[in-house]
Amino acid sequence: MSLTNTPSANRLHIGIYGRRNSGKSSLINALTGQETALVSDYAGTTTDPVYKAMELHPIGPVMFIDTAGFDDEGELGALRVQRTQETLRKADLALMVFSPDGDFSQEAGWLRELREQNVPVVGVISQADRIPNVIALCEAVQKEFSLSPIVVSAKTREGIPALREAIARAVPEGFEAASITQSLVREGDIVLLVMPQDIQAPKGRLILPQVQTIRDLLDRRCTVVSVTADRLEPALRALKAPPALIITDSQCFEMVHRVKPDETPLTSFSVLFAAYKGDIRAYVEGAAAIDQLTAQSRVLIAEACTHAPLQEDIGRVKIPRALRKRFGESLRVDICAGVDFPVDLTPYDLVIHCGGCMFNRRYVLSRIRQAQAQGVPMTNYGVALAKLTGILDQIVLP
């Protein structure tokens, strides 16, 4: 019953780090064992970390990132370590599994990096039933890293409840606290949602942002009025007073803007999700760079999904077409997909990122920070489209 699961990108992402012999696997087995249900298991390629979605009492929906040992060897090993490195940008929280041999030279480097990136770390000593010197090992970790490791035995399940509690305590403040509609609505508001006439989700479904927005508004005790674009005017007429907010699919923006009551603020699903999944202020600033583009500019389109391009793909067709129409056919557009985001963004005058519905917020923010650090403006699809159609200053931002 996939629909009743929490969206993957909303789960607390827990990276599990350690050397190959540290007991990472038995730790995951212990955590995903009898008391918890393994929801799904995305086996990646041979080099990719494995993502395991589950319910972890008392935390709730989590996504474990099962990484390769960071002492992995050989050419494939190096690639695996690099993939492990990249997960540092996704992990909301890290479990560092210390090896029983007491040599923490590699752990030290990874811990430094995790701390630099503000990832809360829970230290773990796994396979306690197999290690003779557990107490000495704990003391060594404590002394070297000021970290009290949780001692866990997958076999006896000793330490598992303590580990769960330690994870719960380490969840970053504000994780998942945000609402999608944030300051834009108040309890009791009537909010009108406009969907495109040609609903893109398969039969019987709605796309995830629509479902998440409806749920968010119901949680906030709003009245949610949903219509397709062609039914907007009758819906407005059916209400005694104008709605407190209209949220529209970007595709219908111009029509909705023309038809809506003057006093009703307007925003779009993409702008709401730009804020929910990223940094709306940074995106609006980044979008300002669109005005500075020329026929010689170079723009990077970054997609989270590696799906086959759609016919009227926003990133591959619509945005490049709009940019070239305005600045000339010679404007260069590069496209990257999935995790292949360039380390060096400086060749670009602008980065335009997708909505990132498949990424967690931490990872999207890490890309925004990377662009900022390199002085490259970055915006996203929804905000760029609003800018290109001249409506960015006519919508409300959360």
Next chain:
Amino acid sequence: MSLTNTPSANRLHIGIYGRRNSGKSSLINALTGQETALVSDYAGTTTDPVYKAMELHPIGPVMFIDTAGFDDEGELGALRVQRTQETLRKADLALMVFSPDGDFSQEAGWLRELREQNVPVVGVISQADRIPNVIALCEAVQKEFSLSPIVVSAKTREGIPALREAIARAVPEGFEAASITQSLVREGDIVLLVMPQDIQAPKGRLILPQVQTIRDLLDRRCTVVSVTADRLEPALRALKAPPALIITDSQCFEMVHRVKPDETPLTSFSVLFAAYKGDIRAYVEGAAAIDQLTAQSRVLIAEACTHAPLQEDIGRVKIPRALRKRFGESLRVDICAGVDFPVDLTPYDLVIHCGGCMFNRRYVLSRIRQAQAQGVPMTNYGVALAKLTGILDQIVLP
């Protein structure tokens, strides 16, 4: 992106039948090969058929049921054949793969049964590249069963387009044509949906029936007003005219019935889905049997899911409690889950089935027909609850 997939139960279920050496596996590989994407792969237990969800051009979302060879041997083999037998009740359409040895004695029995159960059959000769006597084999099938088999080679992909077209032609008329809200709404209607205050879906989600209903109403160009129960009265006040229909979660039925405008008809998500997934007339007739129950009665509760019971489980707690309160503590309630539906229902005075959201319509209907054939009244959770709370005659049926 599970949310963007068609619900499993809505997919056209295609059973693949044949003996062990008939080339069933290579047929599935050919169908799920280059041109199509395998969406997911539910590996069952060693005895269960494997369900494979995919998009099959030009049909759309389908669910292949990969069955064991019906000549499977040994104790486990017999169990596997029994499981294959059970899939006949789920298959909206069957592919019968004829063995290349020309001995169709077993095929004949299975074909007879498929035809008795009105399952459209597409005949297939698989592995055509390996069989010397394809033409003679086709003629034999045609002569014996009045069926023109499609000749397919997984290796050369010969015949695959023809097979897809044959499947498309064989899709039963009316499959998926039904709307959830059916005759209850017209284009342009305002429809009010009432969700429980304590939304049961995980954070960020809605339960499947709510999503499917919203989508159905948007497809029919209705204005969909969604509220939690506590916001129903303000939502009604915000509308210039009463809504054309109110659909409520069963939990809030009594409150909604009390508050709603007299002229607005009321129904519930469970009743809509009882009609969408089963036979609402049969269920209403079955529910009449509730009035005839006594302290000596025996009731079967049948659940589609084998999930761990919820705290206030409708089937395991609420309905038995309501029945015992009315008819006495000695009323006996048996519970069956998943595919373990008894062959003999005659020990029971009433069968109460769950909503069946995990079953396809054909399978739910086959259980209704089974109960009817044995003269045992059968209803479902939603209709039974409406009956028990005395509101069944106050709601509108699709």
